[in-house]
Amino acid sequence: MSAVRLEGAVVLLGRFPALAGADLSVDPGEVVLVRGPNGAGKSTLLHLCAGLLPLTEGRGEVLGCDLGADRAAVRRRVGLLGHDTALYSELSPAENLDLWARASRVDTTGVPGALGRLGVPERLWAVPSTRLSAGQRRRVALAAIVVRRPELWLLDEPHAGLDTDGRELVSDLMSEAASAGAAVVLASHETGPADDLATRTVTMAGGTVGADAV
Amino acid sequence: MSERALQLRPMGLMWRDLRLLAGDIGLIAAKDLRIEWRARTTLGQVLPFALLVLVLFGFALNANRPTLELATPGLLWMTVLFATVVAVQRSVAVESIDGAGRMLLLSGMAPAAAFGGKALAVAVQLLAVAAVLLPGVVLLYGAEIESLPLAVVASLAATAGLAAAGSLLGAVVAGVRAHQTVLPILLLPVVAPVLIAATRAFEDALGTAAVNGWSWVGLLAGFTVVNVALGAVAYGPLMEEA
Numbered sequence: 203m204s205a206v207r208l209e210g211a212v213v214l215l216g217r218f219p220a221l222a223g224a225d226l227s228v229d230p231g232e233v234v235l236v237r238g239p240n241g242a243g244k245s246t247l248l249h250l251c252a253g254l255l256p257l258t259e260g261r262g263e264v265l266g267c268d269l270g271a272d273r274a275a276v277r278r279r280v281g282l283l284g285h286d287t288a289l290y291s292e293l294s295p296a297e298n299l300d301l302w303a304r305a306s307r308v309d310t311t312g313v314p315g316a317l318g319r320l321g322v323p324e325r326l327w328a329v330p331s332t333r334l335s336a337g338q339r340r341r342v343a344l345a346a347i348v349v350r351r352p353e354l355w356l357l358d359e360p361h362a363g364l365d366t367d368g369r370e371l372v373s374d375l376m377s378e379a380a381s382a383g384a385a386v387v388l389a390s391h392e393t394g395p396a397d398d399l400a401t402r403t404v405t406m407a408g409g410t411v412g413a414d415a416v
Numbered sequence: 417m418s419e420r421a422l423q424l425r426p427m428g429l430m431w432r433d434l435r436l437l438a439g440d441i442g443l444i445a446a447k448d449l450r451i452e453w454r455a456r457t458t459l460g461q462v463l464p465f466a467l468l469v470l471v472l473f474g475f476a477l478n479a480n481r482p483t484l485e486l487a488t489p490g491l492l493w494m495t496v497l498f499a500t501v502v503a504v505q506r507s508v509a510v511e512s513i514d515g516a517g518r519m520l521l522l523s524g525m526a527p528a529a530a531f532g533g534k535a536l537a538v539a540v541q542l543l544a545v546a547a548v549l550l551p552g553v554v555l556l557y558g559a560e561i562e563s564l565p566l567a568v569v570a571s572l573a574a575t576a577g578l579a580a581a582g583s584l585l586g587a588v589v590a591g592v593r594a595h596q597t598v599l600p601i602l603l604l605p606v607v608a609p610v611l612i613a614a615t616r617a618f619e620d621a622l623g624t625a626a627v628n629g630w631s632w633v634g635l636l637a638g639f640t641v642v643n644v645a646l647g648a649v650a651y652g653p654l655m656e657e658a
Contacts, residue, residue, distance in 0.1 A: 254521060256656075278524030286515035288522075290447070292454040304443055305523035330454065339514075346519075 203266060205230050205354050205385030206251055208411075210260035213243075213250050220246035222409035223260065230353075233376055233386040235396050238406035244389035245284070247406065248356040251387065252282040265353055278306055280354045281347035287339045288346070291332035295322055295342040298331060302346045316345040321371060336363045344372065355379050357388040361395055373399050437529050444520075444533020448507060449540060457506050458541045462499045466545050469495045470552050484557040489618035491557075492549050493574065493611050499545045500607070501600050503538050504582035508590050508599075517658070527652030531583060535647060539579035546571045562623035570617035570629060573636035577610045580643035587651055590658035609639055 206228040213221040221243050228234050236244050249255045251264050253273035262269035267276040289298045299313040317327055320341040331339055340363050347355065355376065361369045373395050376386050380401075390396045397403070405412040452458050473491045477483050484491075511517030520530050550567065553559045561567055585602050589595040613632040620629025 252522065254518070274524070277522045280522070282518070282522060284515060284518070286518075288515045288518045290451060290510065290516045290519075291513055292451040293447070297450070301443065301447055302519055302523065305440070305520065305525050307524075 203230075204228060204263070205232075205265055206387065207263045208247075208250075208260065209262075211250060211257055211262050212259035213246050213255050214258045215246065215255075219258075219409055221250065224406075224409065224411045226404065226411050228354075228385045228387055230383050230385050231380050233380045233388070233399055233401045235400035235403040236387060236389045236406055236411075237391065237403055238389075239391055242391075242406040243409040244391070244406055245358050246409075247411075248282060248284075248358050248387065248389055251276075251354065252280050252356050253277045254282075276354075279352055280356055281350055281352035282356045282358075283340075283343055283347060283360055284358050287331075287343035289331045289339060289342060292330050294328045294330055295334070295345070296327040298342065299346055299349050303349050306350055308350055312349050313345075316348040317342070319348060319371075319375075320345040321367065337365060337368060340364055341368060341371075344375065348375065351384075353384050355384055355386040355388075357386070359390055360388055361390070369395050437526060437532070440525050440529030441532035441536060444525075444530055445536040445540070448510060448534055448537035451510055452506070452537070452541060455506075458503065458544065462502050462541070462545060463548055465502070466495045466499050466549055467552055469498060470549065470556055474556055481558050485559055485622075486624055488553045488557045488559045489615045489622060489624060490611075492546075492553050492618065493614045495549055496542060496546055496575070496578070496614075497604065497607060497611055500538070500542060500578045500582050501603060503541045503579075504586045504603065505596055505599055507534055507538055507583065508586040508595065512590065512658075517655070521655060527655055528648035530655070531587070531647045531651035532644075534586075535576075535579045535583040535644070538583055539575045542575040542578055543571060546575060559622050559624075561621060563621045563629070566617060566629045566633070567621035570614055570621060570633050570636065573633050573640060574610050574614035574617075577636055577640040577643060578607055580640055580647055581607050581610070584643055584647040584650065584654075587647075587654035587658065590654070610636060613639070 204227050206226060208224050208226045211221050211224045212219055224247060236247060238244050246255065253276040257269045264276045265279050295317055296313060299316060300310050303310045303313060322338060322341050322345060326334060331342065360372050364372060376399055380386050388396055474484060477487065582603055585599060585606060589598045592598050613635045616627050617629040617632040619625035620627050
């Protein structure tokens with residue numbers, strides 16, 4: 203069973219078709235790089251797969267859930283890293299992850315391990331997130347995904363804003379997730395570490411997914 | 417499985433669901449209150465603002481004690497109403513900064529729990545404001561509390577109603593670009609019944625008019641129940657839109 207299967211998916215943002223008939227299939231264990239210029243529809247594709255945007259036309263199935271019928275059902279099973287970090291600024295990294303885990307009904311004992319895995323220094327675990335650098339907040343946001351151990355990783359420019367160590371760490375995490383059987387879809391508009399990592403690359407333009415580049 | 421066991425099973429499931437719902441409401445309320453405690457919005461901005469309004473009302477009415485005593489219930493709840501606007505705006509903003517609200521959506525938490533938690537946090541803040549304002553009107557306006565139980569119960573019912581209606585309308589305007597100006601325009605007419613009922617109840621509690629305050633508390637409770645029910649049903653679709 204595919205982790206993601208989209209056929210002629212159309213998503214309207216207002217009246218604008220951000221996805222205009224996208225086709226994509228991703229199997230468990232795959233790392234698929236979605237490449238394309240700004241405004242190609244990469245972020246919309248990831249948000250659709252996370253069940254955050256409604257499917258206007260076409261068919262969509264993520265982890266066996268029909269996006270047209272009940273897109274909310276898939277949310278607890280995916281991890282999404284967007285352009286923003288989805289962290290509460292006044293809460294510390296540990297508090298954010300603890301809240302995230304409790305709300306998702308996930309064991310909270312994995313929080314320290316996830317923060318440590320992402321290289322967030324222990325002295326910052328109790329500091330309000332607003333005082334962290336952009337790169338540190340990005341690491342905490344990734345740690346939040348690690349805590350949930352999702353079946354589908356949806357990462358929007360995951361290497362952006364990270365230093366060399368951070369980029370390597372993200373690449374390692376994606377490889378580990380794929381090895382464990384999760385599917386990974388990452389969007390990027392620049393060449394870089396994502397290219398070496400991807401098992402397949404697809405290109406987006408004008409809200410559609412083109413032929414596989416690899 | 418026996419018939420008795422089959423009858424008990426749905427009740428057991430319902431009890432478990434209610435416990436989970438209550439746990440999630442507590443989680444979100446604790447989160448919002450912790451954020452407020454750190455940001456000091458209620459303590460540092462809303463409370464001084466509310467006390468300042470009380471003082472200015474006193475100046476506006478020429479510090480005329482008989483007039484102030486008569487107007488005290490209305491002035492007090494007008495001030496709480498202003499505080500409601502600020503508290504709800506802050507509650508909405510917390511979810512929009514850095515896409516934090518997406519966490520709630522992706523967690524799979526029941527929207528009714530998210531609504532309940534946010535409304536509960538606003539209610540606690542408003543109750544704190546009312547708790548400071550009540551001694552304030554005693555000191556500044558010379559008001560006398562004749563029925564403390566009525567004042568307490570009316571405050572609980574009124575703040576719960578304001579918080580429920582405010583959180584619901586906060587979700588309505590969350591996706592609107594000019595939500596800070598739109599919210600008061602929508603909220604103030606909707607909560608007018610709370611202002612009227614809480615004022616009447618306090619007229620009885622402070623002994624400024626011969627009315628049955630408890631009957632007005634019933635109206636406050638009814639308003640709260642309706643808005644909690646509406647919020648529990650509508651919050652999910654509204655979160656999706658935002």
